[in-house]
Amino acid sequence: MQLRESATFDRHAIAAIQRAADTGAYRIRGWGAKRPLPHFDDLLFLGASMSRYPLEGYRERCGTDVVLGGRHGATPLRLEVPVTIAGMSFGALSAPAKEALGRGASAVGTSTTTGDGGMTPEEREHSTSLIYQYLPSRYGMNPDDLRRADAIEVVLGQGAKPGGGGMLLGQKISDRVAAMRTLPTGIDQRSPSRHPDWTGPDDLAIKIEELREATDRRTPVFVKIGASRPYYDTALAVKAGADAVVLDGMQGGTAATQEVFIEHVGIPTLAAIRPAVDALEELGVHREVQLVVSGGVRTGADVAKAIALGADAVSVGTAALIALGDNHPRYAADYERLGSAPGYYEDFQDGRDPAGITTQDPELTGRLDPVEGGRRVANYLRVLTMEAQTIARACGKSHLHHLEPEDLVALTVEAAAMARVPLAGTGWIPGAL
Amino acid sequence: MTTTAVTVDLAARPVRDLNAALHAPDPAPRWRVVNPAGAHNVAVGVDAPVAVQIDGPVGYYCAGMNQRADVLVRGNAGTGLAENIMSGSVRITGSASQSVAASGCGGLVVVDGDTGARCGIALRGADVVVGGSVGHMSAFMAQAGRIVVCGDAGHSLGDSIYEARLYVRGAVASLGTDCVEKPMLGEHLAELAGLLTWAGRDEDPAAFRRYGSARRLYHFDSANHTAY
Amino acid sequence: MCGIAALQVRDPALRPRLGALLAGMTCRLVDRGPDAAGVAVYDEPGLLPAGWSNVSVLDPGRPDWPDAVAAALGAEVDVRHVGPTAVVRSRTTTAALAGAVRTAVPEATRIGRGRHAVTLKGVGLAADLTEAFGLDALGGTQGIAHTRMATESAVVASGSHPFSVDDDLCLVHNGSFSNHATVRRTLRRHGVEFDSDNDSEVAARFIGHRMAAGDTLTEALERVVGVFDGFYTLVVTTAGTLAVLRDPIACKPAVVAETAAWVAVASEYRALAELPGVETARIFEPEPGRVYTWTS
Numbered sequence: 013m014q015l016r017e018s019a020t021f022d023r024h025a026i027a028a029i030q031r032a033a034d035t036g037a038y039r040i041r042g043w044g045a046k047r048p049l050p051h052f053d054d055l056l057f058l059g060a061s062m063s064r065y066p067l068e069g070y071r072e073r074c075g076t077d078v079v080l081g082g083r084h085g086a087t088p089l090r091l092e093v094p095v096t097i098a099g100m101s102f103g104a105l106s107a108p109a110k111e112a113l114g115r116g117a118s119a120v121g122t123s124t125t126t127g128d129g130g131m132t133p134e135e136r137e138h139s140t141s142l143i144y145q146y147l148p149s150r151y152g153m154n155p156d157d158l159r160r161a162d163a164i165e166v167v168l169g170q171g172a173k174p175g176g177g178g179m180l181l182g183q184k185i186s187d188r189v190a191a192m193r194t195l196p197t198g199i200d201q202r203s204p205s206r207h208p209d210w211t212g213p214d215d216l217a218i219k220i221e222e223l224r225e226a227t228d229r230r231t232p233v234f235v236k237i238g239a240s241r242p243y244y245d246t247a248l249a250v251k252a253g254a255d256a257v258v259l260d261g262m263q264g265g266t267a268a269t270q271e272v273f274i275e276h277v278g279i280p281t282l283a284a285i286r287p288a289v290d291a292l293e294e295l296g297v298h299r300e301v302q303l304v305v306s307g308g309v310r311t312g313a314d315v316a317k318a319i320a321l322g323a324d325a326v327s328v329g330t331a332a333l334i335a336l337g338d339n340h341p342r343y344a345a346d347y348e349r350l351g352s353a354p355g356y357y358e359d360f361q362d363g364r365d366p367a368g369i370t371t372q373d374p375e376l377t378g379r380l381d382p383v384e385g386g387r388r389v390a391n392y393l394r395v396l397t398m399e400a401q402t403i404a405r406a407c408g409k410s411h412l413h414h415l416e417p418e419d420l421v422a423l424t425v426e427a428a429a430m431a432r433v434p435l436a437g438t439g440w441i442p443g444a445l
Numbered sequence: 446m447t448t449t450a451v452t453v454d455l456a457a458r459p460v461r462d463l464n465a466a467l468h469a470p471d472p473a474p475r476w477r478v479v480n481p482a483g484a485h486n487v488a489v490g491v492d493a494p495v496a497v498q499i500d501g502p503v504g505y506y507c508a509g510m511n512q513r514a515d516v517l518v519r520g521n522a523g524t525g526l527a528e529n530i531m532s533g534s535v536r537i538t539g540s541a542s543q544s545v546a547a548s549g550c551g552g553l554v555v556v557d558g559d560t561g562a563r564c565g566i567a568l569r570g571a572d573v574v575v576g577g578s579v580g581h582m583s584a585f586m587a588q589a590g591r592i593v594v595c596g597d598a599g600h601s602l603g604d605s606i607y608e609a610r611l612y613v614r615g616a617v618a619s620l621g622t623d624c625v626e627k628p629m630l631g632e633h634l635a636e637l638a639g640l641l642t643w644a645g646r647d648e649d650p651a652a653f654r655r656y657g658s659a660r661r662l663y664h665f666d667s668a669n670h671t672a673y
Numbered sequence: 674m675c676g677i678a679a680l681q682v683r684d685p686a687l688r689p690r691l692g693a694l695l696a697g698m699t700c701r702l703v704d705r706g707p708d709a710a711g712v713a714v715y716d717e718p719g720l721l722p723a724g725w726s727n728v729s730v731l732d733p734g735r736p737d738w739p740d741a742v743a744a745a746l747g748a749e750v751d752v753r754h755v756g757p758t759a760v761v762r763s764r765t766t767t768a769a770l771a772g773a774v775r776t777a778v779p780e781a782t783r784i785g786r787g788r789h790a791v792t793l794k795g796v797g798l799a800a801d802l803t804e805a806f807g808l809d810a811l812g813g814t815q816g817i818a819h820t821r822m823a824t825e826s827a828v829v830a831s832g833s834h835p836f837s838v839d840d841d842l843c844l845v846h847n848g849s850f851s852n853h854a855t856v857r858r859t860l861r862r863h864g865v866e867f868d869s870d871n872d873s874e875v876a877a878r879f880i881g882h883r884m885a886a887g888d889t890l891t892e893a894l895e896r897v898v899g900v901f902d903g904f905y906t907l908v909v910t911t912a913g914t915l916a917v918l919r920d921p922i923a924c925k926p927a928v929v930a931e932t933a934a935w936v937a938v939a940s941e942y943r944a945l946a947e948l949p950g951v952e953t954a955r956i957f958e959p960e961p962g963r964v965y966t967w968t969s
Binding site: 155204209221 | 460461465485505506509510512524543544550569586588605665
Binding site: 559 | 701922923924926928941942943944945946947956957958960961
C-alpha cells in the first residue's frame with residue numbers, strides 16, 4: 013500500500029504537536045524562517061544585448077562604494093562595498109567570532125555591528141567601522157562605547173521577530189556575558205520588546221536628538237526595523253530623524269526565538285523593500301537617507317537584486333556565520349552527537365555550537381581562530397561584491413547603485429507582485445494600477 | 446575658594462551650545478542654566494566633575510548618560526531624567542515624569558517630588574531616592590542598584606525584577622510578577638540609612654519595607670506561562 | 674503620534690487670552706507632530722455668536738457653495754474663512770445645518786460642529802496654521818489643540834485632529850490603537866459613518882455613539898478602556914468639560930497643571946512653561962486607565 017503524508021498534518025506538524033505534549037514548552041531555536049517564501053531567487057536580471065550595452069567584465073569599472081548616514085551633518089560611514097555585517101550580540105556569539113567578523117569586514121572596507129550585549133574591546137579593536145546598536149534592553153550600553161562608535165543603530169526590532177524582545181538562555185550567560193549585561197550568571201535572560209524611555213516616533217525624535225547631543229553630532233544615527241509595515245515605519249524613522257534605515261526581513265536570523273515567532277510574524281525581505289522605498293521617495297530622501305536591507309542575503313545576486321529594488325546596501329548575518337564555519341561538514345560527528353547534521357544545525361540558543369561561534373564554552377570557543385575566521389569572512393564579502401559587479405556590468409552599469417527595478421523580471425506571480433516587476437516575458441505587474 | 450558659575454540662558458542660546466560647552470576639555474567647574482522652559486536633552490552626555498544648576502523645568506532626558514557631574518534641577522523634569530546615568534548625581538526639587546534613571550548604571554538620582562511610571566526601569570546599578578511617590582511598573586526588570594521611595598508605589602512594583610533592591614515607606618498598590626517583600630535585616634537598615642543620608646533626607650529607615658526578586662522567573666518554565 | 678495641548682480657563686479675565694496661550698502651547702509641541710495641526714475653541718463670540726450653530730468644513734474652494742448651503746437649509750448662512758477651514762454659521766440647529774452642508778457640498782469634509790466649539794485644522798506646521806487661524810487673537814472658555822505625526826493614515830487635513838464628530842465633542846489623541854479596525858466595523862454596523870481612515874476618529878465616533886445612547890462623558894471614556902487596545906493619551910472636550918484618559922500601560926506622555934485660574938493638559942512640560950502662574954501650579958501626571966474631568 014502506498015503511504016500518503018497529510019499536507020496539513022505533515023511530519024513537521026506532527027512532531028511539533030508531539031513535542032509540545034512531551035515538554036509543555038514552546039520550541040526556541042536560532043536561524044531564520046525555514047518555510048518556503050518568495051525571495052530574491054524568484055527574480056532574474058535582464059542582461060544587456062542589443063538595446064543596451066554591457067560593460068567589459070574585467071576591465072571597465074563598476075563602482076561599489078556607498079556612504080551611509082551623512083544627511084544631518086554627522087561623519088558618515090564610507091564603505092568600499094555595500095555589504096555590511098549585521099548586528100549580532102556578544103553573548104549570542106563568542107568573543108573570537110565577534111573579532112573575526114570585525115577582521116573580515118575591515119579587510120574589505122565595510123562595517124560590522126555590535127548587538128544586544130554591548131561592545132567588546134576585541135570587536136572595537138578589529139573593526140575599522142563599528143556600528144553600535146542601541147537596544148531596548150540597553151545591556152552593556154554606556155556613553156564611552158557610544159562615543160567610540162562610528163554609527164549608532166537604534167533597534168526597534170528584527171526581521172525574525174518584529175514586536176518581540178530577545179532571549180539568551182542560561183547556557184550562554186557566562187561570567188563575562190553576565191557582567192557585561194549586569195545579570196546573574198546562568199539565568200535565562202529575556203530582553204524587552206520596547207525601549208525603557210521612549211515609545212513611538214514622536215518620542216524617538218527626541219531620543220535621536222539625545223544621542224546626537226551626547227556624541228556632539230558627529231555620529232550618524234540609524235534606525236533598524238523588523239519588516240512588518242515597512243512603508244509606515246520607514247516614513248516614521250525618517251520623520252524621527254534617522255540618517256539611515258535598516259530594514260530586516262523575516263528570513264533574518266536570530267540566536268534564540270520562539271519558532272512560532274520566526275515562522276509566523278513579519279513579511280519576507282522581498283516584500284518589504286518596495287514599500288520602504290516608496291516612503292523614502294515620497295519624502296524626497298531616497299538615496300539621501302540610505303536603506304540597508306537584510307534578511308536572507310546569500311549571494312552577489314541577492315545583493316544586486318536588493319540594490320536594484322532600491323536598497324543602498326545590504327547586511328549579512330547568518331551567511332557571515334556560515335562563512336566563519338557554522339554548519340561546516342568538518343564538524344559532522346559533533347553535529348550528529350547533538351542530534352543534528354551539517355546544514356541543519358539551528359540550536360544557536362543551546363550554547364554547544366561545535367563550530368565555536370554561537371557558544372560561550374571556553375573549549376568550543378577555542379576552535380574558532382579569529383584570524384582565519386576573518387580571512388574567510390573577507391573572502392566571502394569579496395565574492396559577494398564581485399558577483400554583484402558581474403551582474404551590474406552585464407546590465408551596463410558602471411556602479412552598483414545604477415541598478416534599477418526595470419533591470420528585473422519575476423519568475424512567479426507572487427514575486428512579481430511583491431517586487432513590482434513584470435512576470436518574465438510579459439509586461440504584467442500583478443496589482444499595479 | 447568659590448568660583449562664579451558660568452550662566453547659560455537657554456532663551457538666548459540653543460541646548461547645543463550648552464552641551465558643547467559642557468563637553469569641551471576642562472569645562473568650568475560651575476554652571477547655571479536659566480530659562481530651560483522644558484527644553485529636551487539639557488546637560489546630556491556630560492563627562493566631567495562639574496556642578497550644573499538648572500533653574501526651571503526641563504524636558505526629556507535631562508542629564509542623560511551623566512558621568513561625574515552633579516546636576517541640580519530646580520523645577521520639574523520630563524521623561525527619562527538621568528537615563529543611563531553612569532556616575533555623579535542628578536537631583537531635582539520638583540517631580541519627574543516616567544522612566545527616571547532608566548537603565549542607570551551608577552551614581553545617585555534624587556527626586557524630591559513624585560515620579561511618573563516606570564521609575565528605575567531596567568536599572569543597572571544606579572541608586573534612586575524619591576521623596577514622594579512613584580508611578581506604576583516602577584523598577585520593571587531592574588537588574589541592580591537600589592530604589593528608595595519615601596511615599597507610595599503604584600501598581601506592579603518590581604515586575605520581573607532581577608537583583609535590584611527596593612525600599613518603600615508608604616503603601617504599595619500592588620507588587621509585580623516575581624516581586625516579593627523581603628525581611629529588613631540590619632545590613633538593609635544600614636544600607637538604607639546610608640542612601641537616605643546621601644540623598645539628604647531624614648526619614649527613619651525603620652519605617653520602610655524591602656522588596657526584591659523571588660527569582661522564580663530566572664529560568665524558563667512552562668508552568669509560569671501566565672507570568673510572561 | 675503627536676503632541677497634545679488643552680486649556681480650560683476658570684478666571685473669566687483670562688478668556689480673551691485663551692487663543693494666544695493655546696497657540697503658545699501648541700507651537701512648543703511642533704516637533705512631536707510636524708505633519709498637521711488643528712484646534713477647537715469654545716465660546717469665542719467672534720467666531721460663533723452666542724446661540725448660533727456652526728459646521729466647519731475643509732474649504733471646498735468652489736465659489737458658490739455658501740449659497741447652495743443656504744438654499745438647502747432654507748435659511749441664511751454666514752461663512753467665515755479661517756485659513757484652510759471654512760466655518761459655516763447659522764441660527765438653525767446644528768443638525769439642520771450639517772444636513773444642509775452635506776446636501777449642498779457633499780465633497781467638503783466636515784471637521785467640526787457645535788453651538789460652542791469651532792474646529793479649525795489643516796496640513797503643515799503648527800506655527801503656520803495657528804497664524805492662519807488667527808489663534809492669537811481668539812478668546813474663549815476652553816480650547817484643545819494637536820500637532821500630528823501621522824502613523825498609519827494619510828497626511829491630509831481630514832486626518833488632522835481634533836476630531837469633532839458630534840455637537841461640541843472634540844477629541845485629540847497621542848498614540849496608536851491596535852484594534853481600531855474592529856471597533857470601526859462594529860460602529861458601522863450600528864450605522865455610524867466615518868470621514869477618514871484615521872484611528873483616532875474611531876475613538877471620537879465611539880464616544881459620540883455612547884453619549885448619544887445616554888452615557889455621560891466619563892462613562893463613555895470608561896468604556897474606551899475596555900473596548901480599545903493599544904497606546905493612547907486622549908483629551909476630550911464637551912461644552913464646559915475637559916477630560917483626560919491614558920491607556921492602562923500609559924507610555925504616551927501627559928502632564929496636567931492646575932491653578933485657580935486655569936487647568937491645562939499637555940504632552941510635555943515645555944508646552945506649559947509660559948502659562949501665567951505655572952510656577953505655583955499643581956502639576957501631576959494622569960494615572961493609567963483613570964478618567965479625569967474638569968468642568969468650567
